[in-house]
Amino acid sequence: MFKKFAAEAFGLSDIGVIVPPTDYDKVDADDYLFHEDHEKIFFLIKSKKDEYCFTNLSFIHVDGDSAVSSKRSIRRYPWGAYSVHGVSIETAGTIDLDVELKFSIGETRLSIDVRKSFLEALKDIYKALTSIGHLQAREGKAREHAFHCSTVIGSMYKINAADPEAVTRQYMSLLDALNTAVIDRHTTRDFGSVFEKYIHA
Numbered sequence: 001m002f003k004k005f006a007a008e009a010f011g012l013s014d015i016g017v018i019v020p021p022t023d024y025d026k027v028d029a030d031d032y033l034f035h036e037d038h039e040k041i042f043f044l045i046k047s048k049k050d051e052y053c054f055t056n057l058s059f060i061h062v063d064g065d066s067a068v069s070s071k072r073s074i075r076r077y078p079w080g081a082y083s084v085h086g087v088s089i090e091t092a093g094t095i096d097l098d099v100e101l102k103f104s105i106g107e108t109r110l111s112i113d114v115r116k117s118f119l120e121a122l123k124d125i126y127k128a129l130t131s132i133g134h135l136q137a138r139e140g141k142a143r144e145h146a147f148h149c150s151t152v153i154g155s156m157y158k159i160n161a162a163d164p165e166a167v168t169r170q171y172m173s174l175l176d177a178l179n180t181a182v183i184d185r186h187t188t189r190d191f192g193s194v195f196e197k198y199i200h201a
Helices: 002-009 021-026 028-032 116-155 164-185 192-198
Strands: 041-046 051-055 058-064 072-078 084-090 098-105 108-115
Touching: 021 028, 021 041, 028 041, 028 051, 028 058, 028 072, 041 116, 041 192, 051 116, 084 116, 098 116, 108 116, 116 192
Parallel strands: none
Antiparallel strands: 041 051, 051 058, 058 072, 084 098, 098 108
């Protein structure tokens, strides 16, 4: 009982370490990468139970039941489908041995304890996630504008007075343009360039 209390008091129960790139092929998360689509790891935090993997295409959480169990749950959060927000680092107190990286991805809130000695490296992923969040927010506004424009254009047509074939052609043209704007131009799926800018392995 005392050992458990002491471990929790000093932050030793499940503190993560930052895995160097030379060991990426040894972690569980590597087995779930889409290597065929050129997915690669840029940053990885490993604790006794969990792995928190940041790739150019997604955030992958390898969630372990316990440190002694081989059971794992793999949760993938593609950057194109899940927004990042609320990124922060909580630095350690005088007796603490860890710092916390906190962020939300979609509706999931994460708080990751990392050894204090990795604080400088942790600042890199803080910058990368903050930048991704800003870019996603900007793209979200652009998608809103695209939908608003399509509504305005649609209201300009008087269906009863128009040639049905012409309306169909114009509708398909508008739909293609809207899909290109929303799905391709304003929804980034690969943030490799952001990670390359801020991560200094």
